[in-house]
Amino acid sequence: MIEGRINLYSDTQSRPTLAMKQAMLDAAVGDEQKALDPTTNQLCEYVADLLGKEAAVFLPSGTMCNEIAIMVHCRPGDEIYGHVDSHILKFEGGGPAAFAGANIFPLQGERGIYSAETLEEAIRSPNRYAPTSRLVVVEQTANFGGGTIWSPDEIKAVTDVARKHGLTTHMDGARLMNAVVASGVSAKVYGQYFDSAWIDLSKGLGCPIGGVLAGSQAFIDEAWKWKQRMGGALRQSGMLAAAGLYAFEHHLEKLAQDHANAQRLGELMGQHPNVKMMTDTIETNIVLVEIGATGLSAFAVRDRLEEQGINIGAFSPTVMRAITHLDVDSEMVEEAGSSFVNTINEMMEGKN
Ligand SMILES: *Cc1c(COP(=O)(O)O)cnc(C)c1O
Numbered sequence: 546m547i548e549g550r551i552n553l554y555s556d557t558q559s560r561p562t563l564a565m566k567q568a569m570l571d572a573a574v575g576d577e578q579k580a581l582d583p584t585t586n587q588l589c590e591y592v593a594d595l596l597g598k599e600a601a602v603f604l605p606s607g608t609m610c611n612e613i614a615i616m617v618h619c620r621p622g623d624e625i626y627g628h629v630d631s632h633i634l635k636f637e638g639g640g641p642a643a644f645a646g647a648n649i650f651p652l653q654g655e656r657g658i659y660s661a662e663t664l665e666e667a668i669r670s671p672n673r674y675a676p677t678s679r680l681v682v683v684e685q686t687a688n689f690g691g692g693t694i695w696s697p698d699e700i701k702a703v704t705d706v707a708r709k710h711g712l713t714t715h716m717d718g719a720r721l722m723n724a725v726v727a728s729g730v731s732a733k734v735y736g737q738y739f740d741s742a743w744i745d746l747s748k749g750l751g752c753p754i755g756g757v758l759a760g761s762q763a764f765i766d767e768a769w770k771w772k773q774r775m776g777g778a779l780r781q782s783g784m785l786a787a788a789g790l791y792a793f794e795h796h797l798e799k800l801a802q803d804h805a806n807a808q809r810l811g812e813l814m815g816q817h818p819n820v821k822m823m824t825d826t827i828e829t830n831i832v833l834v835e836i837g838a839t840g841l842s843a844f845a846v847r848d849r850l851e852e853q854g855i856n857i858g859a860f861s862p863t864v865m866r867a868i869t870h871l872d873v874d875s876e877m878v879e880e881a882g883s884s885f886v887n888t889i890n891e892m893m894e895g896k897n
Contacts, residue, residue, distance in 0.1 A: 549854035556870035559751040572787035577779040584783030596736035598759035607756040610743035612640040617767040621646025623679035630689035657690015661702035681707040684717040691824035692831025704738040716742035723829040726800040750792035803830040806869040813882025837863035
């Protein structure tokens with residue numbers, strides 16, 4: 546990928562602002578491994594409290610938050626229940642199998658959200674032949690569902706089923722704060738249903754690095770062991786944690802603007818008659834479109850847009866994804882939306 550002027554590939558593409566960098570420069574620091582980094586300690590306490598958990602740990606990435614949580618919860622031969630399009634299943638290099646020795650049972654459901662009935666049907670009755678059912682994972686928001694929001698009722702329903710069967714529960718909250726801002730439901734309300742949950746700092750919050758994983762004290766003690774083993778235990782991480790604290794204070798309200806921008810971008814992209822929005826409404830900052838009816842390859846459209854300095858992702862031959870974030874303003878959205886439609890028109894004419 547060549548990075549363009551208008552980068553809608555992902556909200557991971559946002560850069561730390563000058564003010565965020567200043568907060569990083571000013572951070573009080575110490576040795577994180579010895580719990581002597583005051584800023585990292587403060588961030589962990591903040592996120593634990595935000596999610597209504599006893600404790601939290603700072604990790605270098607969201608992927609590590611998922612993988613460490615899975616290693617703490619699962620043993621070899623265990624089975625995890627997650628959506629077929631979930632990040633843990635598709636985008637973590639087979640981590641659950643590689644690290645924890647666990648299977649993922651892929652659950653179906655519209656908008657990246659599966660129902661309690663679907664989960665109930667999938668859970669295996671305990672027997673010698675079957676994998677051991679262990680963990681239920683909910684992705685909030687559902688990335689490849691189109692940034693969709695699980696309602697508290699939907700979460701309650703699936704986690705009730707999990708608990709009924711004695712399973713543990715984990716929330717991949719990479720974009721939890723987008724759900725919080727869009728729905729007005731607090732992180733604590735979403736978090737209460739889960740044994741473990743985490744928030745990504747380097748998505749919409751705009752930090753350069755990091756995620757924070759929260760759970761019970763016993764869970765975090767075990768998570769720390771994996772962090773240490775894997776070389777994820779840090780030293781003066783306060784400079785990174787300071788970015789996180791800054792983001793929670795200053796960037797949450799910006800998420801609302803990202804959502805408005807995504808709404809507008811979807812309107813513009815959807816103006817092409819052969820472009821189909823993959824969700825009825827754009828709930829947060831992700832626009833997912835199906836362009837099969839154009840007869841064009843999504844990869845070719847992506848490349849043509851890239852030549853114009855616009856990055857929009859292609860995730861299959863017919864599916865494209867655009868994500869708004871704090872480095873994308875409304876002018877850029879207008880340009881990207883009209884270039885997308887014009888490019889498709891030009892390419893369709895070129896084909897005939
Ligand atoms: C981005 C993402 C992750 C991984 O986070 P990184 O910080 O990029 O490692 C996990 N889950 C979901 C749903 C994501 O969107």
